[in-house]
Amino acid sequence: MKYWVWLSSVPYIGPVTAHRLLETFENPEAVYRAETEELCKVKGITRRQIKSILDNKSMESVRKIMEDCEKNGISILAQNDLRYPVRAKEPEDSPIVLYYKGCIRNMASTVGIVGARRCTQEDKLRVAELTEKYVYDNTAIISEMAKGIDSYAHTACLKAGGYTVAVLGNGLDICYPSEHKKLMEHIIKTGLVISEYPPGTQPAKFRFPRRNRLISAWSDKLIVVAPGKGSGAFITA
Structure with missing residues (x-):
């Protein structure tokens, strides 16, 4: 697992390049041990990326991530794990490593429910009704644990005895927003609560659109309820 965490954290190596490396080398340890000549054969790789791989062989930061995970009860899911949903692997920028808390289930069908942070009582009732309908159809509910529509979807799912997945844009040792700690x-x-970010990663505005792509990837369908202007829900859609 340590080589998966290493590859996911090498500077300038995003998910797309990580996938191309794995297509060439088959596993992260082979990437770690690769020489310059071998790395040059990877499609689309740049000199800066090759240099970053060669210059970042220290495992100290990887050890720190894995220790923090153990301390905070966070598990690590690599993309070669059979529990990693097939639907979530399809985008070329799907994370090669996810951090999670909770239980991973086989989800035959999923629906993402996202929307406005400020919403009416009528919107809340609509979300509860929609969520209950999908739970009764044995469909997992995917959302982002944000204020408003998203948290109502999670709450309605839990009340109906369903399975819900919250996708966060920060490390799982941090609850954001903080008032959703109980949720x-x-x-x-x-x-299940998942994130592509290791422990200690603070919530930041630029991370939320990246988080939204995971909600999209994990969802067979997407329902957008009462989105605000410039809402992250539109990005997800």
Whole structure:
């Protein structure tokens, strides 16, 4: 697992390049041990990326990530794990490593429910009704644990005894927003909380659109409820 974490954290090596490296070398340890001549054969790789791979062989940061995971009860899911959903692997920029808390289930069908942070009572009722309908159809609910529509979808799913997945844009040792700590704890008990970011990663505006692509990738369908202007829900759609 340490080589998967290493490859996912090498500077200038994003998910697309990581996938290309794995297509050439088959596993992260082979990438770690590769020489310049071998790395040059990877499609689309740049000199800066090759230099970054060769210059970042220290495992100290990887050890720190894995220690922090153990300390905070966070597990690591590599993309070669059979539990990694096939639907979530399809985008070329799918993370090669995910951090998670909770239980990973086989999800025959999924629906993403996202929307406005500020919403009406009518919107809340619509979300609850929609969520309950999908739960009764044995469909998993995917959202982002944000204020408003997203948190109502998670809550309605839990109340109906369903399975829900919360996708976060920060490390799982941090609850964001902080007032959703209880909700996060309840999701972890019966559902799943995931992030592509290691422990200690703070929530930041630029990370949320990247988080939204994972909601899209994990969802067979997407329902957008009462989105605000410039809303992240539109990015997800």
